[in-house]
Amino acid sequence: MEFVLVERAIMRVGYVVLYVKDPEGCLEFWTEKVGMVEKGRKHAGDFDIVQIGFADQNFSLELVPLALMADNPHGLDLATPSMAFNVDDLESARAKLVAVGIQATEISDAPGVLSFAFPDNEGRWFAVTK
Numbered sequence: 001m002e003f004v005l006v007e008r009a010i011m012r013v014g015y016v017v018l019y020v021k022d023p024e025g026c027l028e029f030w031t032e033k034v035g036m037v038e039k040g041r042k043h044a045g046d047f048d049i050v051q052i053g054f055a056d057q058n059f060s061l062e063l064v065p066l067a068l069m070a071d072n073p074h075g076l077d078l079a080t081p082s083m084a085f086n087v088d089d090l091e092s093a094r095a096k097l098v099a100v101g102i103q104a105t106e107i108s109d110a111p112g113v114l115s116f117a118f119p120d121n122e123g124r125w126f127a128v129t130k
Contacts, residue, residue: 010087010088011085011086011087011093011128012085012086012087013059013083013084013085013086014059014060014084014085014086014129015051015053015059015060015061015062015083015084016059016060016061016062016081016082016083016084017061017062017064017081017082017083017084017127018061018062018063018064018081019064019065019066019069019078019079019081019082020063020064020065020066021065021066023047023048023050023063023065026063027050027052027063030052030061030063031052035054036052036053036054036055036061037052037053037054037055038050038051038052039051039052039053039060040060042111042112042113043111044068044110044111045068045111047065047067047068048065049062049063049064049065049068049111050062050063051063062084066078074105074117074125076125077124080124082124082125082126082127083126083127084115084126084127084128084129085126085127085128085129086128086129086130087128087129087130088130089130090107090114090115090116090128090129090130091107093128094107094116094128097118102118102119103118103119104116104117104118105117105118113129113130114129114130115127115128115129115130116128
């Protein structure tokens with residue numbers, strides 16, 4: 001019997017996306033009541049996407065307005081959080097996933113972040129960013 005060792009891309013959990021109805025209300029909840037801080041903000045058209053987390057931790061939540069996802073091209077389940085992984089080399093990470101038979105989108109720039117996505121065996125999509 002032959003065993004094949006597939007070299008895996010080094011992935012780290014970067015953030016978890018929460019699709020929210022009331023972005024400002026959620027920002028207030030997580031920062032003023034739970035004690036997180038704003039770690040970053042990106043603009044996507046008329047919308048702001050805000051990353052929040054605890055000041056002493058690298059992990060964060062990304063608050064994405066549901067209205068921004070009105071055109072949901074991949075049919076994401078917006079009722080559940082979506083996880084994003086960080087890698088140092090997007091091209092290599094994508095190539096390694098594709099090499100083991102995992103479907104992956106092309107690398108794209110949206111909004112201002114290079115990324116690709118892949119689904120698990122039950123159709124849940126995950127983002128990979130640099």
